[in-house]
Amino acid sequence: MEVLVLLLCLVISSIQTAAPVAAAVGLRPPAMYVLGDSLLDVGNNNYLTGADVPRANKPYYGVDFPGGKPTGRFSNGYNTADYIAKSMGFASSPPPYLSLLADNSSSSSRIHAHQLVLAALTNGVSYASADAGILDSTNAGKCIPLSTQLRYFNATRAEMVAAVGSVAVSALLSKSIFLIGVGSNDMFVFAAAEQQSDAAALYASLISNYSATITQLHSMGARKFAVINVGEVGCVPTVRVLDAAGQCADGLNRLAADFDDALRQLLVDLAARLPGLVYSLADSFALSRDTFADPQAAGYTDIAAACCGSGRLLAEADCLPNSTLCGNRDGHVFWDRYHPAQRACLLTAQAFYDGPAQYTTPINFMQLAQSS
Numbered sequence: 001m002e003v004l005v006l007l008l009c010l011v012i013s014s015i016q017t018a019a020p021v022a023a024a025v026g027l028r029p030p031a032m033y034v035l036g037d038s039l040l041d042v043g044n045n046n047y048l049t050g051a052d053v054p055r056a057n058k059p060y061y062g063v064d065f066p067g068g069k070p071t072g073r074f075s076n077g078y079n080t081a082d083y084i085a086k087s088m089g090f091a092s093s094p095p096p097y098l099s100l101l102a103d104n105s106s107s108s109s110r111i112h113a114h115q116l117v118l119a120a121l122t123n124g125v126s127y128a129s130a131d132a133g134i135l136d137s138t139n140a141g142k143c144i145p146l147s148t149q150l151r152y153f154n155a156t157r158a159e160m161v162a163a164v165g166s167v168a169v170s171a172l173l174s175k176s177i178f179l180i181g182v183g184s185n186d187m188f189v190f191a192a193a194e195q196q197s198d199a200a201a202l203y204a205s206l207i208s209n210y211s212a213t214i215t216q217l218h219s220m221g222a223r224k225f226a227v228i229n230v231g232e233v234g235c236v237p238t239v240r241v242l243d244a245a246g247q248c249a250d251g252l253n254r255l256a257a258d259f260d261d262a263l264r265q266l267l268v269d270l271a272a273r274l275p276g277l278v279y280s281l282a283d284s285f286a287l288s289r290d291t292f293a294d295p296q297a298a299g300y301t302d303i304a305a306a307c308c309g310s311g312r313l314l315a316e317a318d319c320l321p322n323s324t325l326c327g328n329r330d331g332h333v334f335w336d337r338y339h340p341a342q343r344a345c346l347l348t349a350q351a352f353y354d355g356p357a358q359y360t361t362p363i364n365f366m367q368l369a370q371s372s
């Protein structure tokens with residue numbers, strides 16, 4: 001316990017002195033907090049109960065991760081959150097929230113609270129969950145929805161304040177990065193519904209919830225938001241396999257594009273209304289569109305099929321220990337029937353951090369991280 005107290009004292013000192021220097025010289029932000037879905041999840045779903053919870057806890061997931069073992073990432077190795085964190089100076093994505101609470105019995109609850117606080121103060125925490133949506137109804141019971149992720153962050157913040165005080169926490173959070181990437185699953189669920197409601201009503205609900213999330217994070221001290229919009233979800237292998245020619249579903253892509261337009265305007269409005277809010281909006285839709293239009297430019301040999309799976313396009317079943325595994329993982333955009341391969345995640349993070357100007361607005365992730 002004495003060691004934990006000493007570490008917390010060191011953290012307080014670093015918050016008060018090092019963080020402003022880091023911002024000035026371009027070193028990493030003090031912490032990164034991640035909210036989103038499977039594109040950013042680094043293992044939270046491994047700690048959820050229920051037979052229908054999607055988990056990347058078996059081969060061939062993690063085959064290219066250090067150690068070659070599954071980690072809960074829906075990738076053959078690192079995912080987009082990892083590479084964004086690495087770009088900003090972290091070793092990898094911050095740890096999953098639920099892993100910091102694992103085996104949280106009454107006798108060890110304070111120890112785990114200290115583990116959570118230390119992670120939150122020195123690196124950050126990931127709340128992202130595979131299958132999560134902006135709406136609570138999206139894949140209900142199989143994930144941590146965005147509203148619950150927000151509640152978990154609020155609980156984390158309360159522990160941080162109890163440990164080092166509100167002044168230190170406010171200073172740290174104002175300089176930290178809040179990475180948010182969510183919305184794809186809401187598109188999938190809406191498109192799959194037998195009786196689809198009005199798309200305009202869907203957008204209204206999504207934007208209302210998104211606005212409430214950012215507004216509440218801002219009220220808790222968040223100022224720097226790295227937001228990833230929804231990509232061309234109509235081009236993932238599980239959707240392409242439904243078409244005889246393996247083409248993208250234009251309707252699903254239009255659904256995502258219209259949501260992205262609304263999200264772009266929301267961020268403009270929030271920046272004008274919430275004091276001190278700074279954001280970078282990453283255009284996953286444009287990046288995926290350009291990639292599919294000219295895959296050779298990025299070194300891809302296959303943009304349609306999964307690398308791990310079974311059936312046509314290896315997209316008719318999940319990636320399992322008995323699945324077919326492609327021979328050129330770096331040449332595939334997709335690892336499984338929904339998620340990008342490790343190299344695609346790397347190229348995505350590079351594009352958003354300091355890549356071509358058309359993929360981020362109004363600033364890129366590097367400028368956001370180094371902003372004062």
